[in-house]
Amino acid sequence: MSRATLLSLGGLALLAVVPAVVSNPYVLHMLILCLLWTVLGQSWNLLGGYTGQVSFGHAAFFGIGAYTTGILVKTGMSPAAAWWGLLLGGLAAAAASAVIGWICFRLRGPYFALSVLALAEVLRLIALNWKQLTNGAEGILFIPAFNSKSWYYWIVLALAAVSMALIRFVMHGKLGFYFLAIREDQDCAESLGINATKYKLISLLLSAFFTGVAGSFYMNYMGFIDPGIVFSIHDISVMMILVTMLGGVATTWGPAVGAAIYILMSEVFRTYLKSGHLVFFGLLIIVIIIFFPQGIVGTLRETLQRRKRRLAAPPAGGPLKEAA
Amino acid sequence: MELLAQVLISGILLGGLYALIGLGMSLIMGVMKIINLAHGELMMVGMYITFWAFTIGKIDPYVSLLIVIPALFVLGAMLQKWLIAPVMEAESILPENQVLLTVGIGLVLSNLALLAFTADYRSVPVSYASKTIYWDVKMAGQTISLSFSFPMLVAFAIALALGGALFLFLGYTDLGRMIRATAQDARAASLMGVNTKRITYITFGLGSALVGAAGALLAPVYYLFPQIGGPFTLKAFIITVLGGLGNVAGAVLGGVVLGLAESLGSVYVSLGYKDAFGFIIFVLVLIFLPKGLLGKGRA
Numbered sequence: 001m002s003r004a005t006l007l008s009l010g011g012l013a014l015l016a017v018v019p020a021v022v023s024n025p026y027v028l029h030m031l032i033l034c035l036l037w038t039v040l041g042q043s044w045n046l047l048g049g050y051t052g053q054v055s056f057g058h059a060a061f062f063g064i065g066a067y068t069t070g071i072l073v074k075t076g077m078s079p080a081a082a083w084w085g086l087l088l089g090g091l092a093a094a095a096a097s098a099v100i101g102w103i104c105f106r107l108r109g110p111y112f113a114l115s116v117l118a119l120a121e122v123l124r125l126i127a128l129n130w131k132q133l134t135n136g137a138e139g140i141l142f143i144p145a146f147n148s149k150s151w152y153y154w155i156v157l158a159l160a161a162v163s164m165a166l167i168r169f170v171m172h173g174k175l176g177f178y179f180l181a182i183r184e185d186q187d188c189a190e191s192l193g194i195n196a197t198k199y200k201l202i203s204l205l206l207s208a209f210f211t212g213v214a215g216s217f218y219m220n221y222m223g224f225i226d227p228g229i230v231f232s233i234h235d236i237s238v239m240m241i242l243v244t245m246l247g248g249v250a251t252t253w254g255p256a257v258g259a260a261i262y263i264l265m266s267e268v269f270r271t272y273l274k275s276g277h278l279v280f281f282g283l284l285i286i287v288i289i290i291f292f293p294q295g296i297v298g299t300l301r302e303t304l305q306r307r308k309r310r311l312a313a314p315p316a317g318g319p320l321k322e323a324a
Numbered sequence: 325m326e327l328l329a330q331v332l333i334s335g336i337l338l339g340g341l342y343a344l345i346g347l348g349m350s351l352i353m354g355v356m357k358i359i360n361l362a363h364g365e366l367m368m369v370g371m372y373i374t375f376w377a378f379t380i381g382k383i384d385p386y387v388s389l390l391i392v393i394p395a396l397f398v399l400g401a402m403l404q405k406w407l408i409a410p411v412m413e414a415e416s417i418l419p420e421n422q423v424l425l426t427v428g429i430g431l432v433l434s435n436l437a438l439l440a441f442t443a444d445y446r447s448v449p450v451s452y453a454s455k456t457i458y459w460d461v462k463m464a465g466q467t468i469s470l471s472f473s474f475p476m477l478v479a480f481a482i483a484l485a486l487g488g489a490l491f492l493f494l495g496y497t498d499l500g501r502m503i504r505a506t507a508q509d510a511r512a513a514s515l516m517g518v519n520t521k522r523i524t525y526i527t528f529g530l531g532s533a534l535v536g537a538a539g540a541l542l543a544p545v546y547y548l549f550p551q552i553g554g555p556f557t558l559k560a561f562i563i564t565v566l567g568g569l570g571n572v573a574g575a576v577l578g579g580v581v582l583g584l585a586e587s588l589g590s591v592y593v594s595l596g597y598k599d600a601f602g603f604i605i606f607v608l609v610l611i612f613l614p615k616g617l618l619g620k621g622r623a
Contacts, residue, residue, distance in 0.1 A: 054423075056361075056423075103607065103610060103611055104610065107610065110359050110423070111565075111610060113359075113423070114359065114561055114565075115606075115607065115610060117558070118558070118562075118603040118606055118607065119603075121558060121599070121600075121603060122600050122603045122604070125596070125597055125599060125600045126597075126600075128596065129594070129596035129597060233554065234431065234554075238427055238431075241424060241427075245424065276435070276439050278431055278434075278435040278438075279431070279432055279435040279436055279439065281431060282428045282429070282430070282431030282432035282433075282435060283428070283432055284428075285424065285425070285427065285428030285431065286407060286425060286428040286429065286432070289411055289421050289424060289425045289428065290407070290410060290411055290425075293411075293421060
């Protein structure tokens, strides 16, 4: 095992014992949200960051996951059985993504990004109007299965670890290189025999699956959803992009770093700025894009690489005999 | 029969306004190849200017066009010059950075409005807000009385006039030719001596002015609140895709198609799903006519 893997496993073990030490439910709640947003950022990053297919409507998949669980519970299954919804929610989201991907991936440019956005809006309208199935604007309410937050913490920690490891594994294999090739130059990738539509679809399926699972988890944890929350463009779709961009697009740790900063900042903004907090989020997006287009992890990595290169290079005009 | 005719009329009148919203986005998309997701928020700014001009200065919404158009032009040009243009030059992994930037701009605009004006729904209570004009038509031996909403009729006429002015401007003036040249091939245009940077400022300004004007025209018939922009951004995008990206004549057609789809759908299918019809048409066009309804240009 490499040093990085050992370090990650050590970190995971450390994170796993947190509920034994921290009993403050507020702190645990914050940590759960951080991990949930890590999963969401990872999913978006796989499709948007690594494969280059930006989506403005991942709330569609989040909402499908959440409503799958919600409807399962509403139709009479006990809340505990709703844990199946985690898997079912992911599968339902992946199925929906297959349809939209099949339609849109034959086209290039902004079509996909905005078709998904349109999908999220249509789903929101359906959830709002199909009252027999979704309770409409009232939303679905149930009592969460566990009283203690620790269980939710462990489940979402496992989700975050699995999604991160799987995406890392994918990105270090053949599939990952296909994704990168498509992002960098689709024509070139296709001329080398990569079926771009197929691999974009695979990336989308994985991404939508994890987003759907995260949505199901959200429903189980919160015990309440309504169409305006889970299909929200600003609160889900845009924030998934923001989390990824803040941390670093197309980096392994970017979404996790972005999620932590996002949750912290939104708490601080909400507490001290009250209703003005979204103005600062908007300003934050603008500042990040202008000054840190590679995100925090990306900028850090660039700086480190530059320094390494400078240290490795011989001083200008110095003797080169030994090196030669 | 009477209902159908009435629905068609209101759909077409609404479509004229939608066309104006779509024109602005189509222009920006044609020249700069970016989607402006702050488009609806710019319309919201136009609506608030109209509202305050009416509330404080007792200025009629149609007169306030004279304030809204220059104000939004300057706002759009400044956004392009100081925020979007620098990002278009910076290198990054995702070319969609500029689009995300417009999301940020939209968030700032709508939430500043929220802070300044609260989330209250407001309206511009002009005396003619619910005035209607009746027109009796003899059809198949029966007399049908058709009604036209006066503010919608005026809005439609002004929207058509503005669209026509834009058409003439783009077609027959040097500046218009420069904008079209930049849209076709920015590099070639700059080799021919066009200051393409300045053209992008002007284009963004024009696009903002058009959508701001739509906001002013909408103010007498619609209520306004800070978050009103979002759905209109989506509508503008649907219109632009329907008409073909960057196609000015197509945007007008797209606007009318969307207006008709919404009014037909809300009467004959369900009011709750009114906004869904636009998306359904959008997806159908994407599948079957990816070049837009007029089919010009490449997809």
